[in-house]
Amino acid sequence: MMTKDRFSGKHVFIFGGNSGIGLAAAEGFAAEGAALSLTGRSKETLNKAAAKTGALALQSDMADPAASAAAINTAVEKNGPIDVLFVNAGVGGFAPIGDVTEEFWDNVHDVNLKGAFFAGKAALPHLRDGGAVVFTGSVGSQLALPGNAVYAAAKAGLRAMARTFAAELAPRKIRVNVVSPGPTETPLFYRNPGITDDAVDALRAQMREAVPLKRIGEPAEVARAVLFLSSDEASFITGVDLFVDGGSVEL
Template identity: 45%
Template sequence: MGKLEGKVAVITGGSSGIGLATAKRFVEEGAHVVITGRREKELQDAAASIKTNVTAVLGDVARLEDLDRLYAIVKEKHGHIDILFANAGAGTIAPLAVASESHFDQTFDVNVKGMFFTVQKALPLFNDGGSIILNSSVSNVKGLAGFTAYAASKAAVRNFARGWTMELLGRKIRVNCMSPGAIETPALETTTGLTAEQAKQAAEQFTTMIPMARRGKPEEIAAAVTFLASDESSYITGIDLPVDGGMAQV
């Protein structure tokens, strides 16, 4: 018996990186997983790599009609949700002096608005006693030049966990944050707006900020999310769990 045997889990941003690694781990632990993503080929490739007990639903968390369609499919296929990993996020580098309105809006549309309605629209399907895990970031407590809109959006996510913990106590639904540090995912090269050389330099700079002197692996994040999703964390709610090699801790 796996830690998540027979559970139904929804993972947003499940086509690569942390989301995909977590989907694979959830399935290994016995869950049925529904993954979402904005890029159809990557999403289908992700589902093929998971192989079993997975449903892929194309969609953008910042589009409420896409969230409605996601949960309609979950309801039709499974009837309920036990676990939600609200993982989808976006972050491009833009210093304050040159940041545009579109940069700000995109960041908050995905990381804040998308997160808010991902959770809200899941609630009618949620089993009492379930687990919600929000993907925040160590930037929610760090000052990182060029990432201020992103960091502010992730600080909002941290506060969502606090407020929703209190709102959902009556249903015994636990809500926790998980905050990664610098992780070896494609995001640094593909979504931040950096060139390949700049991304390499950024990875090296991040490494100097980490006491463990390396970036984390998506599988290490997946292990922490699995813990928060499972009954092993039954007396934990409202926390922010940093998985960062000590980056924001010392």
């Protein structure tokens, strides 16, 4: 049975906890008693997130592995070893294959794959045995959406990477899982460089129609899955990719 204090006395660290799914998860962890540390690139949204959750907010770009390691070290000094690590920070980007440049590829992969790997690696010495790690994946790793090759490749790589994390950390009883959202109302909709408001609206309508439940998800709906996998309720679950997608992949 779910309790209201599943994370009381635990240190939860979130990469990308200042908006969207990360912020929704931060609010959930804080409400259940966690000592919370979170990162983000925007000082403004970090300050707002800290005010909402009481978190230690650290400005850091996950594309910079040294910055991720420094943020981990600062958080551990303040809040102690990490019980739950949520690697959520990500960037979007759509482009047909013919328009993909090396710069575009690197910008997406430096955060979504390389950045996620080195963020997780930096946390390894500071994770408590018996803890939990959750990575944010995407249904894009499974679905063939035109214009999504670069993002999909990064998230497919992350899925494979997370399974190896799970295998290597199993002797320490640390569970590692992935939560893969479907279309979700997050700032990623609005951050795609060069995309117009009309194009965003068209993309939203296209995604809504493609979801069997015929709607776009809310960040809190994904966050609830993150909290579940981070809690003792998921004590015998590791290596999974949990789709929170309104049936997009399975139906």
